Amino acid sequence: MTQSRSRARIGVLVPFTNTNLEPDLWLMAPPGVSFYVARLGGYDADEIPDDAQMQGLGASDLTEPLDLLGGVFPDVILYGCTSATLTHGTAFDRDLAQTIRARTQAASVTAAGALSHALTTLGVSRIGFASPYVAAINDKAVGFLADEGFETVQRSEMAETLDNTGQGALTPDRVQALGLGADHAEAEAIVLSCTDMRSVETAAALEQATGKPVITSNQAMLYQALQLAQIPDPLSGFGQLLERPRL
Numbered sequence: 001m002t003q004s005r006s007r008a009r010i011g012v013l014v015p016f017t018n019t020n021l022e023p024d025l026w027l028m029a030p031p032g033v034s035f036y037v038a039r040l041g042g043y044d045a046d047e048i049p050d051d052a053q054m055q056g057l058g059a060s061d062l063t064e065p066l067d068l069l070g071g072v073f074p075d076v077i078l079y080g081c082t083s084a085t086l087t088h089g090t091a092f093d094r095d096l097a098q099t100i101r102a103r104t105q106a107a108s109v110t111a112a113g114a115l116s117h118a119l120t121t122l123g124v125s126r127i128g129f130a131s132p133y134v135a136a137i138n139d140k141a142v143g144f145l146a147d148e149g150f151e152t153v154q155r156s157e158m159a160e161t162l163d164n165t166g167q168g169a170l171t172p173d174r175v176q177a178l179g180l181g182a183d184h185a186e187a188e189a190i191v192l193s194c195t196d197m198r199s200v201e202t203a204a205a206l207e208q209a210t211g212k213p214v215i216t217s218n219q220a221m222l223y224q225a226l227q228l229a230q231i232p233d234p235l236s237g238f239g240q241l242l243e244r245p246r247l
Helices: 021-028 051-058 065-068 080-085 088-106 109-122 135-147 163-170 172-179 205-212 219-228
Strands: 008-015 033-041 076-079 105-110 126-130 150-156 189-191 213-215
Touching: 008 021, 008 065, 008 219, 021 033, 021 213, 021 219, 033 065, 051 109, 051 135, 065 088, 076 088, 076 219, 080 088, 080 135, 088 105, 088 109, 088 135, 088 163, 105 109, 105 219, 109 189, 109 213, 109 219, 126 135, 126 172, 135 150, 135 163, 150 172, 172 205, 189 205, 205 213, 213 219
Parallel strands: 008 033, 008 076, 076 105, 126 150, 126 189, 189 213
Antiparallel strands: none
């Protein structure tokens, strides 16, 4: 008999235009872990997802989606947008995680916080950073990570400005090229930031090409969530972070 939902329930808050976080989680999940998703507004789908739009998302009211997720009694809740808290800073990110915990009694993981947690787990301090964001968000992302103790020695950005659909539509080949642009001799790891970018599918190939660990928003969130849920299964094919023991 296959047990599909007996080990942990993970709630997920995801921006309403995001098309890749949910498939990534199901792709990576170990047996017995189930996901329950609530979608978030707070931004204009027709606007470029710049820092003002993402700050609006980060500041949006979570009362209703958290109460709805609370109906399934999740063990962990993921806040599935990296840039929404990167643009507000580290204190906001931590406060948001605490708000989620207080409202639901579930453990909580933010995408931005999970990047920091993953880098700390790997013991690295210098990184290459890649994302599909506009330059102003990348500036804030680099600042956020610096405040967490990580120096960005190389930064890779898209040549064109992408809308919400464009970020999610990047192919794994284009994501890999973006990640290769973040490689640097002094970088100890490469960070691919954005829950709506198809980074999980290319993480292992990018690690092989660079010889360095690759951290993605969705992979890092799942790693921390499984750690909190005390599920130690090593998961192969999505980067070396998920191959590590979690207990």
